[in-house]
Amino acid sequence: MNALLRDLLSVVLNPDAFFERIQGDRSWRRATIHFLVLSTWISVWSVVAREAGVTGDTPVNSSCDAQMSTQAYWRDSLRPTFGIASLPLRMGIMVLYKVAVAAF
Numbered sequence: 001m002n003a004l005l006r007d008l009l010s011v012v013l014n015p016d017a018f019f020e021r022i023q024g025d026r027s028w029r030r031a032t033i034h035f036l037v038l039s040t041w042i043s044v045w046s047v048v049a050r051e052a053g054v055t056g057d058t059p060v061n062s063s064c065d066a067q068m069s070t071q072a073y074w075r076d077s078l079r080p081t082f083g084i085a086s087l088p089l090r091m092g093i094m095v096l097y098k099v100a101v102a103a104f
Contacts, residue, residue: 004037035102036095042067043094047087070094 010018025031046067070093078086 004034007034008038036099039095039098040091043091043098046094047091051087067094069097 007018007022010021070090074086074090074093078089082089
């Protein structure tokens with residue numbers, strides 16, 4: 001887990017060194033885990049930002065297409081039907097959306 005957090009910080013703070021370090025890495029496992037952790041993190045914090053009053057269809061809270069794509073469905077269908085339980089559902093939908101986009 002420490003290596004994953006180090007990589008997350010490294011790619012943001014010093015991207016050149018990060019990409020030079022992983023240039024010879026041929027494993028898909030590490031990249032997949034990194035992608036899933038990052039997707040989950042963005043999904044969770046975008047829902048927290050939404051509940052703090054930042055709408056999900058603005059550039060402030062739309063760091064990825066999954067947030068904008070799920071906002072209207074969540075606002076119009078999930079939230080009225082499931083209330084507070086719709087938040088984990090939205091997180092899951094965003095992660096699935098990101099995985100599907102990455103797979104195709």
